Amino acid sequence: MxxxxxxxxxxxxxxxxxxxxxxxxxxxxxxxxxxxxxxxxxxxxxxxxxxxxxxxxxxxxxxxxxxxxxxxxxxxxxxxxxxxxxxxxxxxxxxxxxxxxxxxxxxxxxxxxxxxxxxxxxxxxxxxxxxxxxxxxxxxxxxxxxxxxxxxxxxxxxxxxxxxxxxxxxxxxxxxxxxxxxxxxxxxxxxxxxxxxxxxxxxxxxxxxxxxxxxxxxxxxxxHRIQVMYAGKIIERGTTDEIFYNPQHPYTWALLQSVPRLDTGHKDSLYSIKGTPPDLLKPPVGCPFASRCEYAMPICKEAMPEITKMTENHEVSCWLKHPLAPKVEKSLAGGAK
Missing domain, CATH: 3.40.50.300 (P-loop containing nucleotide triphosphate hydrolases)
Structure with missing residues (x-):
């Protein structure tokens, strides 16, 4: 194109x-x-x-x-x-x-x-x-x-x-x-x-x-395509199907969980992300989402994650998806893969 x-x-x-x-x-x-x-x-x-x-x-x-x-x-x-x-x-x-x-x-x-x-x-x-x-x-x-x-x-x-x-x-x-x-x-x-x-x-x-x-x-x-921003950076991007059906970043999982669903009961609470975004007067040296992430590792707070290419159009900036990162079994409502 x-x-x-x-x-x-x-x-x-x-x-x-x-x-x-x-x-x-x-x-x-x-x-x-x-x-x-x-x-x-x-x-x-x-x-x-x-x-x-x-x-x-x-x-x-x-x-x-x-x-x-x-x-x-x-x-x-x-x-x-x-x-x-x-x-x-x-x-x-x-x-x-x-x-x-x-x-x-x-x-x-x-x-x-x-x-x-x-x-x-x-x-x-x-x-x-x-x-x-x-x-x-x-x-x-x-x-x-x-x-x-x-x-x-x-x-x-x-x-x-x-x-x-x-x-x-x-x-x-x-x-x-x-x-x-x-x-x-x-x-x-x-x-x-x-x-x-x-x-x-x-x-x-x-x-x-x-x-x-x-x-x-x-x-x-x-x-056609979606890019997810957090704290002044693009942390994930991909086609609409990739973001909705195969999200890779914990922040994207949380955003998707916060959207009301037709199959959710009327008494069920919507998911909310704990904590607050970082102060951009003094941006964090590592992943900006690390302080709110359930899966944060020590390296997440020490260095900004490298961009990992999942497919031709799908990229994510997350240490969990780095080839050398330890396998994380825990998942967030089916978001982790």
Whole structure:
């Protein structure tokens, strides 16, 4: 498959009064044309910072480190000027932000907000852009689109605001769509509709999607590949089937166990991970999950685990899977193999 994005050694830090918070610590990944890559992990793991870094939306006191590379269409986005980036943002790479109510401008109609990028990036007249805005609202299944383009965000429901955000993001037919928690604060039915909509539009437009979420249930039917983040690092990656049916990292096992299942009794408690994530002001020298892991060995706290290749697409950073590690018989709900 054609590779459209290649991120190498991405490091992002925030300079605070307490010191340097290392939010993203040497992340590598790629995105193929037309595929959906899911980035999953609990809050604070660095997934949203990674997404914003691709569009260079990290603001002071944040900093993308000098040796980071974000290669897109033959250009290193980490090295481009702000003027060059403005030509790419919204036209070739677009983003759906977490909260549509705070991301949409409350003083502008929905139609004008969609038209804005069409005028800037596609050179349309105001009249042409508003007509195209109505077409985009129809495309994302908003009824009475001609009427809705004249309305303001507060006149839309939560699900419709999220659809409007998708319309804005896709208005210029970008090559990459970054969806940062696109179903947050929506009920389950609307969540499914939004994910189906993104999938349908991806098939029609051929857009590659990076899906940022903490909910593995959201990505089960929509992602081609999944990478699991913890404490600013990618600790496991693979195809969706490999992550769901043959997970290798104890953190991935725990994430999967925390997802509600249809065969779980209504009185059964969901699994929760003991402890708290490490302080990224002083990241651990070993595996960042070691202090919370039931299978941690002495070496886990002494050195960062090497990457072990399980299959062509499946990699894990865990000492348990290292060829020289002792065999661990104990398993976590069938997760260990």
């Amino acid at each position: 054609e590779r459209i994005l290649d991120v190498k050694n991405l490091k992002v830090s925030y300079h605070t009064y307490a010191g340097e918070v290392q939010s993203v610590r040497g992340v590598d990944f790629y995105l193929n044309k037309g595929e959906t890559l899911a980035v999953v992990g609990e809050s604070g793991c660095g997934k949203s910072v990674t997404a914003k870094s691709i569009m260079r939306l990290i603001q002071t006191p944040g900093e993308i480190k000098q040796d980071s590379e974000i290669l897109f269409d033959g250009k290193d986005l980490a090295k481009l000027s702000e003027k060059e980036l403005r030509e790419i943002r919204g036209s070739e790479i677009s983003m759906i932000f977490q909260d549509p109510m705070t991301s949409l401008n409350p003083t502008m109609t929905i139609g004008k907000q969609i038209a804005e990028s069409l005028i800037i990036h596609r050179g349309m007249s105001k009249h042409e852009a508003l007509a195209e805005a109505a077409k985009m609202l129809k495309l994302v299944n908003i009824p009475n689109a001609e009427k809705r383009v004249k309305q303001y965000p507060h006149e839309f429901s939560g699900g419709m605001r999220q659809r409007a955000m998708i319309a804005i993001a896709l208005a210029c037919n970008p090559k990459i769509l970054i969806a940062d928690e696109p179903t947050t604060a929506l009920d389950v039915t609307i969540q499914a509709q939004i994910m189906d909509l993104i999938g349908d539009l991806q098939n029609k437009l051929g857009t590659a999607v990076i899906l940022i979420t903490h909910d593995l249930g959201v990505v089960a039917d929509s992602a």
